[in-house]
Amino acid sequence: MTENAAAPGHIRKLWPADLPEFRRHLMRLDADSRRARFAMAASDEFLATYAETAFALDTLLFGYIEQGELRGVAELRMLSGQRSRMAEAAFSVEPEYRHRGIGAGLMEHVVLAARNRGIRRLYMSCLGLNRAMQALARRFSAELVFESEDVLGIVEAPAPTTGTLMQEAVTNAGSFATAILDLQQKWWQRYAFLRPRTP
Ligand SMILES: CC(C)(COP(=O)(O)OP(=O)(O)OC[C@H]1O[C@@H](n2cnc3c(N)ncnc32)[C@H](O)[C@@H]1OP(=O)(O)O)[C@@H](O)C(=O)NCCC(=O)NCCS
Secondary structure (H helix, E strand, O other): OOOOOOOOOEEEEOOHHHHHHHHHHHHHOOHHHHHHHHOOOOOHHHHHHHHHHHOOOOEEEEEEEEOOEEEEEEEEEEOOOOOOOEEEEEEEEOHHHOOOOHHHHHHHHHHHHHHHOOOOEEEOOOHHHOHHHHHHHHOOOOOEEEOOOOOEEEEOOOOOOHHHHHHHHHHHHHHHHHHHHHHHHHHHHHOHHHOOOOO
16 A cells, blocks of 8 residues: 555555454444445354454455554455456455545555456455445556446456566565564553563
8 A cells, every 4th residue: 555644554464363353353343334345234253253264265365454453354265166267355444444545555455466366357246236345446447347337346457477476475575574563562562561660
């Protein structure tokens, strides 16, 4: 994500160690957001199970982290057995953090990752009814085209180049380092009482 004063956090790839944060992010979504994200009313139990399985599936997750909390997530799930090299993309940004370009920042990561995997189509189950998601996709008109107004969003992904592969590799390496820092920060917040006190 380019420098954005409205969204001072950072976006990075999420790792299995981020599972508790991912679960908490999903739980913070209100009923409308859950319906928009999952196309149904999602209970806390459903979200807890969903978070557990998300990292086990053939899925890439990217998260927006601000002050140590995960406030937005994009998921890119490879759909195997598809002749058309299709993946499913889904986004969730907590209501208080919307309209700051976080969705667009997450979309940039999803498009780059999809391009590098030769994905030709992005499937978004919510697209037809979701004005925010439609507006977001339109901002990427150079890379995304609407194949069907309803359900399918399409990415015409050129073949990966050394440049795009390097871009993702460098981002992932940075993501891993940042993930460790995020976890350390969390750990120190939780166990601050263990810090030596200055007299
Ligand atoms: C869709 C969603 C991820 C967008 O996140 P965001 O961080 O607000 O996105 P951005 O700030 O990058 O805004 C992207 C575009 O959407 C527009 N937008 C955001 N919310 C909108 C709304 N409710 N109605 C119309 N347009 C909206 C923005 O104005 C922007 O377009 P523009 O600046 O070119 O006009 C967020 O609204 C969300 O999590 N919604 C609930 C879950 C969901 O619907 N997920 C998608 C289904 S998988």
